[in-house]
Amino acid sequence: xxxxxxxxxxxxxxxxxxxxxxxxxxxxxxxxxxxxxxxxxxxxxxxxxxxxxxxxxxxxxxxxxxxxxxxxxxxxxxxxxxxxxxxxxxxxxxxxxxxxxxxxxxxxxxxxxxxxxxxxxxxxxxxxxxxxxxxxxxxxxxxxxxxxxxxxxxxxxxxxxxxxxxxxxxxxxxxxxxxxxxxxxxxxxxxxxxxxxxxxxxxxxxxxxxxxxxxxxxxxxxxxxxxxxxxxxxxxxxxxxxxxxxxxxxxxxxxxxxxxxxxxxxxxxxxxxxxxxxxxxxxxxxxxxxxxxxxxxxxxxxxxxxxxxxxxxxxxxxxxxxxxxxxxxxxxxxxxxxxxxxxxxxxxxxxxxxxxxxxxxxxxxxxxxxxxxxxxxxxxxxxxxxxxxxxxxxxxxxxxxxxxxxxxxxxxx
Amino acid sequence: xxxxxxxxxxxxxxxxxxxxxxxxxxxxxxxxxxxxxxxxxxxxxxxxxxxxxxxxxxxxxxxxxxxxxxxxxxxxxxxxxxxxxxxxxxxxxxxxxxxxxxxxxxxxxxxxxxxxxxxxxxxxxxxxxxxxxxxxxxxxxxxxxxxxxxxxxxxxxxxxxxxxxxxxxxxxxxxxxxxxxxxxxxxxxxxxxxxxxxxxxxxxxxxxxxxxxxxxxxxxxxxxxxxxxxxxxxxxxxxxxxxxxxxxxxxxxxxxxxxxxxxxxxxxxxxxxxxxxxxxxxxxxxxxxxxxxxxxxxxxxxxxxxxxxxxxxxxxxxxxxxxxxxxxxxxxxxxxxxxxxxxxxxxxxxxxxxxxxxxxxxxxxxxxxxxxxxxxxxxxxxxxxxxxxxxxx
Numbered sequence: 001x002x003x004x005x006x007x008x009x010x011x012x013x014x015x016x017x018x019x020x021x022x023x024x025x026x027x028x029x030x031x032x033x034x035x036x037x038x039x040x041x042x043x044x045x046x047x048x049x050x051x052x053x054x055x056x057x058x059x060x061x062x063x064x065x066x067x068x069x070x071x072x073x074x075x076x077x078x079x080x081x082x083x084x085x086x087x088x089x090x091x092x093x094x095x096x097x098x099x100x101x102x103x104x105x106x107x108x109x110x111x112x113x114x115x116x117x118x119x120x121x122x123x124x125x126x127x128x129x130x131x132x133x134x135x136x137x138x139x140x141x142x143x144x145x146x147x148x149x150x151x152x153x154x155x156x157x158x159x160x161x162x163x164x165x166x167x168x169x170x171x172x173x174x175x176x177x178x179x180x181x182x183x184x185x186x187x188x189x190x191x192x193x194x195x196x197x198x199x200x201x202x203x204x205x206x207x208x209x210x211x212x213x214x215x216x217x218x219x220x221x222x223x224x225x226x227x228x229x230x231x232x233x234x235x236x237x238x239x240x241x242x243x244x245x246x247x248x249x250x251x252x253x254x255x256x257x258x259x260x261x262x263x264x265x266x267x268x269x270x271x272x273x274x275x276x277x278x279x280x281x282x283x284x285x286x287x288x289x290x291x292x293x294x295x296x297x298x299x300x301x302x303x304x305x306x307x308x309x310x311x312x313x314x315x316x317x318x319x320x321x322x323x324x325x326x327x328x329x330x331x332x333x334x335x336x337x338x339x340x341x342x343x344x345x346x347x348x349x350x351x352x353x354x355x356x357x358x359x360x361x362x363x364x365x366x367x368x369x370x371x372x373x374x375x376x377x378x379x380x381x382x383x384x385x386x387x388x389x390x391x392x393x394x395x396x397x398x399x400x401x402x403x404x405x406x407x408x409x410x411x412x413x
Numbered sequence: 414x415x416x417x418x419x420x421x422x423x424x425x426x427x428x429x430x431x432x433x434x435x436x437x438x439x440x441x442x443x444x445x446x447x448x449x450x451x452x453x454x455x456x457x458x459x460x461x462x463x464x465x466x467x468x469x470x471x472x473x474x475x476x477x478x479x480x481x482x483x484x485x486x487x488x489x490x491x492x493x494x495x496x497x498x499x500x501x502x503x504x505x506x507x508x509x510x511x512x513x514x515x516x517x518x519x520x521x522x523x524x525x526x527x528x529x530x531x532x533x534x535x536x537x538x539x540x541x542x543x544x545x546x547x548x549x550x551x552x553x554x555x556x557x558x559x560x561x562x563x564x565x566x567x568x569x570x571x572x573x574x575x576x577x578x579x580x581x582x583x584x585x586x587x588x589x590x591x592x593x594x595x596x597x598x599x600x601x602x603x604x605x606x607x608x609x610x611x612x613x614x615x616x617x618x619x620x621x622x623x624x625x626x627x628x629x630x631x632x633x634x635x636x637x638x639x640x641x642x643x644x645x646x647x648x649x650x651x652x653x654x655x656x657x658x659x660x661x662x663x664x665x666x667x668x669x670x671x672x673x674x675x676x677x678x679x680x681x682x683x684x685x686x687x688x689x690x691x692x693x694x695x696x697x698x699x700x701x702x703x704x705x706x707x708x709x710x711x712x713x714x715x716x717x718x719x720x721x722x723x724x725x726x727x728x729x730x731x732x733x734x735x736x737x738x739x740x741x742x743x744x745x746x747x748x749x750x751x752x753x754x755x756x757x758x759x760x761x762x763x764x765x766x767x768x769x770x771x772x773x774x775x776x777x778x779x780x781x782x783x784x785x786x787x788x789x790x791x792x793x794x795x796x797x798x799x800x801x802x803x804x805x806x
Contacts, residue, residue: 074703076782086500093479102482102523141782198498402477404502
C-alpha cells in the first residue's frame with residue numbers, strides 16, 4: 001500500500017562542516033534560510049515542483065550532486081510529447097516530495113514495478129528536476145514550429161569545440177540535483193523509464209556529477225577539480241536573475257523560462273597537478289587557497305584588471321580566466337553558472353577521467369557564445385581542458401498544480 | 414492497508430451505494446465521471462458509484478493526482494476497460510462498456526484507496542432490438558465470420574511457414590513469414606483477452622496474444638520468447654534455422670490452432686467491433702509507425718496494412734447500422750479510411766513478400782509523420798463509434 005512507501009516519519013539528517021555549530025532547529029518543510037544552507041545538508045528538505053515562476057533547480061542553491069541526462073525524441077507524434085511532459089511533471093512532483101512515482105512492489109506478482117524503489121526512505125534530499133526542451137522540439141513534426149522560443153537555436157561553432165557526437169545534443173534534458181546522489185540517480189532512472197514506456201524518447205548522453213562547482217546565494221564558494229574556488233562572482237541577487245537569467249518579454253508559457261547550456265569539459269588533471277602553483281594562480285588570476293584575486297587579499301575583493309607589478313606587467317595576466325570572463329570586460333554580460341565536478345574513473349590512456357559538467361542559464365544563448373568565444377580563443381586554462389560535449393535547451397517555467405510543463409505550447413496550432 | 418479492512422471496505426460499499434443516485438443517462442449511456450485528485454494521499458473520486466444496467470461511459474480526468482497514472486474497471490479481476498498515461502493537465506479520456514447488474518471494481522493503483530466498488534443495478538442490457546439494433550447485431554455476426562476466415566487463413570499460412578522451417582529452407586521461410594503474420598494483425602484486437610484454460614489472466618504463460626505475437630521489447634522473462642517475432646529473429650537476424658526455431662514454429666502452430674477453436678465460440682457486441690477497430694489503429698501508431706513491430710524483417714508496412722484492414726472490416730460491418738444513427742459521421746470515417754487506403758497503396762510492391770515495401774529507415778524518416786497523421790485523423794472520429802453503437806436501440 002502506498003502509505004508504506006512514504007518517508008514522512010523518517011528524519012534522516014546529515015551535517016557537514018559548520019552546520020554542526022549552527023544549531024539548526026527542526027527540519028523545515030520547504031527551503032531553509034540562506035544561513036541554514038551554508039555547508040549543511042538536511043535530507044528532509046524539499047523544494048516544490050509546481051509554481052507560478054521559474055522551475056526549481058536554477059535559482060535553487062546548488063545541491064551536492066547531479067545526474068544530468070539528455071534524450072532524443074523517438075516519436076513523431078505531438079500527443080506522445082504531450083503525454084511524456086505530463087507524465088514527467090506528475091512524476092517529478094512525486095519525486096521531489098521523496099515519494100514514489102507508483103507501486104514498487106505491485107499487487108500482481110507478474111507486474112513490474114512502476115517505481116524502481118532505490119530511493120525508498122532516502123527522503124526528498126532537496127531534489128529538483130529541471131526539464132529542458134531542445135531546438136528540434138519546435139518543428140513541424142510536432143506542430144510546434146510557431147511556438148519556438150525566439151532565441152532558441154543550436155549554438156554556433158566556438159573556438160573550444162572538440163565535440164564527440166555521442167556526448168552532444170539532445171531534444172530534451174533532465175537536470176536532477178539532490179543532496180543524496182542516489183535520490184538524483186533514481187529520479188532520472190525512473191523518468192527515463194517513462195520516456196521508454198511511452199515510446200516517446202530515448203536516452204542520449206548523461207553525466208553523474210558531484211561536489212557542486214558553483215556557489216548559490218548564502219553558500220561558501222566550492223571548488224572545481226583544479227582546486228580553485230568556482231563561482232565567486234556568480235549571479236546571486238534577484239535583480240541579476242531578472243536581468244540576465246529569466247525570459248520576461250515572452251509569451252505566457254515561456255515567461256520566467258531560461259536557456260540552459262550544458263557542456264562536458266574534460267580536465268587534464270595529471271598535467272595540472274604537476275604545474276607550479278604560481279602558474280596555476282596566473283591561469284585563473286586568483287590565489288588558490290583564499291580565492292582572492294591576484295590584486296587583492298580576500299575572495300570577494302574586486303579584481304583590479306589594470307594593476308601592474310613593479311616590472312610593468314599586469315598582475316592579473318591578459319590570458320587569466322577571470323579577466324576574460326569578467327563582466328567588467330564584457331560590457332556587463334553575465335550568466336548563471338550551476339556546474340558540477342564529474343569523474344568517470346580512468347580513461348583508456350591511464351589518465352584520471354574527470355572534469356566539469358558546466359551548466360549555465362541565461363536569457364540569451366548568445367551571452368554564453370560571447371563569453372566562450374573569448375575564453376575559447378585566449379584562456380590560459382585551455383591548455384588543461386577540452387570541451388567534449390554540448391547541448392542547448394529552453395527551460396520552460398514551472399507549471400501550476402493541475403497542469404504540466406509547457407502545457408501552454410500545445411494550446412495553439 | 415491491511416487486507417481485512419480492504420474487504421470490509423468493499424463489503425460496506427454497496428450499502429453506502431443505496432444512498433447514491435444512479436448515474437445520469439445521456440443518449441442511452443450512463444455517464445460516470447471519475448476525477449483523480451491529489452487529496453488525502455491520492456483519490457479516485459467517482460461521482461456516481463451506481464449505474465443502471467446497460468452502456469456506461471466512464472470519463473476520466475486527472476486533475477491533480479501525481480501518483481495515479483492508470484485506472485481499470487474490473488469484474489472479479491477481469492479487466493473490462495482501462496486507461497493509461499493519465500496525468501494532471503491532460504484532456505479527459507473516456508471509455509464505454511455495457512454492464513449487466515452486479516458489483517464491479519474501479520481499480521486506481523497509487524490511490525490511497527486503490528479499489529472501490531461500482532454497482533450496476535438491474536439486469537444485463539437486453540440485446541438491442543428494433544431496426545438499428547438488429548442491423549448492428551447482423552453486422553456482428555458477419556464480423557464473427559470474417560474473424561473465423563482470417564484465423565483459418567492464418568492456420569494455413571502458419572502451416573506453410575512451419576513446413577519451410579522444418580525443411581530448413583531459410584529463403585522460403587522468410588517469404589512465408591510476413592504472409593502468415595499479416596493475418597494476425599487483422600484480428601489481434603480480438604485476441605487480447607484470451608487466456609488458456611487453467612491460467613490466470615495475468616499470467617503470460619497462458620496469454621495467447623503473448624505466446625503468439627510478443628515483441629522483444631515487452632518480454633516476460635519468466636515465460637520467455639515465443640511466437641512470430643522469436644521466429645522473425647531467427648529468420649532475419651541470426652539468419653539460421655535451428656532446432657529452437659523448429660520448436661518455436663511447432664508451438665506457434667499449436668497456439669494458432671487453439672486460437673482457431675476459440676474464435677469460433679465468440680459472440681461480439683457492436684461496441685466490441687468499434688473498440689477493436691480503435692485498438693488496431695492504436696497498434697499502428699504504437700508499434701508500426703516506429704518500426705518496432707518488425708525490427709528484424711522490416712515488414713512493418715505489411716502489418717500496418719493488416720491492422721488497417723482489420724479496422725476497416727470491423728467498421729464496414731457496423732456501417733449499415735451506423736449510417737442510420739449518424740450518416741454524416743459515418744461518411745467522415747469512410748473518407749478518412751479511403752485516404753489511409755490510398756496512402757497505403759503508394760507503398761504496394763508485388764515483388765516483396767506480403768505485398769508492401771520494406772519499412773526502411775529512409776522511408777521511416779521521410780514518411781513516419783505523414784503516416785501517423787493520416788491515422789490520427791482516422792482515430793479521432795473512430796474512437797466515438799463505440800458509444801454510438803452501444804447505445805443504439
